[in-house]
Amino acid sequence: MAVLLCAAVVAGCSNDLDGAEVPGGGAPAKRAYGDTLIEALLADVSGLIPNILSDSPSYEVGGLIYNGLVGFDRDLNLVGELAESWSFSTDCLDLTFTLRPNATWHDGRPFTADDVLFTYETMVHPKTPTSNRESFKVIERVDVVGPRTVHIRYSKPYAKALQSWGLSVLPRHVLEPYVRDGKLREAPQNWKDPVGTGPYRFAERRAGEKIVLVANRAYFAGPPYISRVVYRIIPSQPTIFLELKAKGVDAGRLNALQYARQTNYPAFEKAYRKYRHAGGGYTYLGFNLKDPRFADRRVRQAIAHAIDKRELIDGVLFGLGRDATGPYKPGTWAHNPNVKTYPHDLARARALLSEAGWKEKNAEGLLVKDGKPFTFELMTNQGNEERRKVAEIVQASLRDLGIGVEIRIIEWASFIKEYVKKRRFEAIVLGWGIGPDPDQYEIWHSSKTGPDDLNHISYANPEVDDRLEKGRSACVPAERVKHYHRLQEILAEDQPVVFLYFGDALPVVSSRVHGIVPGPNGIRYNFPEWYVPAALHRYTSG
């Protein structure tokens, strides 16, 4: 799950990393078991086996049902989940996991090394419908050394080797026949009764309405405190907000307007605790680089100079975001703070445009070259107010330069399918959700410009290709940093897209829930340790 096309709705797929701020602070209270937490999901899950799915609701629910061998802690360090420890050879080719002795599946069977082998076989099976295969194709073989030991041999050094084992481990004794027939998607475990090793087990599902999970008392890391988690499917951000205010849900995400202006009254602040941390996605203005006007770098740089990012962050996010200078979040290890920036400077923008041949203006005040005025269509998806506002501000800013922008807002599915994938656009406002690893081969590499690939803008730069290849095959972090820092310098100079901002993630949780420790990894990484002090229990449950 390296990259997600950041979907329609605000904070729809943030990965919740880095620098957190907690308003207030929890007074220590006695830990207690029990109570129910009601969470809002923006869309129903598309299944219950995340390995073959790619939507964020499925990952959110699946994250509580399954475990990976490894996971990320508060500070985004890799820590063992089903793996107790591991060793990685210095040439980055041999990885050996030692597994936990006491982990069991939800049906009571013990978890063994054979299940790890089975998960690998599932991921590389040609009939498994997954988009996560890449990470497992570089594996030469997987050997079960003993019931608690697995050895993995890589055919070449692979930077994401260890973290790729964060995917959900699947039970061989339940799923093997479905994998063999290529029918994993149709397996009953994908829509009811999934079997995992995680802190919560499946209890009930009503399609389009809710999913209920109950605490797994036999969880290897100790039973979770909150007894029941109910995911209510509410496919509208404003409705979720109203439900929050009516206390129909206990946790959700706010948008910037709600965080800044609509939740500052005492009753809300008493009932909920608001969190704010740097989100995992950025918004950009992308150009179709096949268009000769945008193929000229000076034009892209001029547009970057014409857009006042401060105005965008204040106007669209009420200040709840950070300036983006490249595709990596400020404060993370791969981020390079010393790249070329584009301060708001109309004079500089005009000079760049005139260098590129856009000198004369017509009667309407639009720049003209070879008799044609500079106008383009800027597309974005429907239902995302934030992007619509960005488009309108960009439109007004470029008008000052003499560039005419027509905004077109299209429903999400047809926007992606008919326009973005088919490259039928001149410019777009979109977002990328990025994972903790800096590998962005899929987004920037020149080989990734096919219809189902993610290099939508058709960007091609040989040095970028080279750095991306080296960055993903190097396994020493210091060396990777070098490649990614250089990558950011080139992207900043080239401006294949205008990097606009990283919006903050703004989760909110009922104040009766204690044990939340926000960090670079957001708030949800330690969910099993969240608890409600006995005196504050709202729901009775078994």
Next chain:
Amino acid sequence: MHAFWRSLARNRLAIAGGVVVVCLVAAALLAPALAPWDPHRPSIKQALAAPSAAHPLGTDQLGRDVLSRMLYGARVSLAVGFVSVGIATIVGLILGSLAGYHGGTVDAVVMRFVDLMLVFPSFFLLLAVLAFLRPSIWTIMAVIGLTSWMRVARLVRAEFLTLKEREFVIWSHAIGASTLRIIWRHILPNAIAPVLVAMTLGIPAAILTESGLSFLGLGVQPPHASWGNILNEGKDAIEIAWWLSFYPGLAILVTVLSYNLLGEGIRDALDPRLRQRGR
């Protein structure tokens, strides 16, 4: 005609409606002169400002003046109302008079087509059509017009059915007048009264439809203002910026009500039976 004006003049509600309509048309036409601010220019520092002397109706989420946007929005609403009703009336007149005058197979074919069009819930038909077309004020006018002509067609057909049997039409035939001349000079002028009423009542329906489409984001595209999309923007901020929802909502309400009052007044005034009762 004299009786018509006398009857209309006595209907105070219709007069009030008419006055409001005239004021709205004037405001829309004079929008560039009346609007105190540029309706399209964002001014982030002024975002969501409450109504004040500088911004009598407050500002929106991007700091644009709501009054200016509403004045320009009035142009969109009224233009959509008039043009789409114009299209619907032309289509309805042509098909209705064809069906009514010729009868027989032509009538059957046209009327089944009318039934077919009426079967579709028109708003969903609009949504489906707009999903394929590029939304702009022109496509919206055309699409609303082409999905709302059926009522006019039926009215015209009914009038034609009775009128074509009348003596003056038969005499025209007898002296050798052409079909077109009979329809145009003799029947149509007598059939126009109910069409006029349908038009006046069709305008508010078209305005409502346009507002609904803009509210759903399928109407006029940003940054152009229409009452529907100002309202749409207002819904996210309804608790902290009531003026963003209240004023465009009020404008839609008043406009639709005025047209309806005027339309009903015209209908009553045109109806000799009602006129008698009025006396």
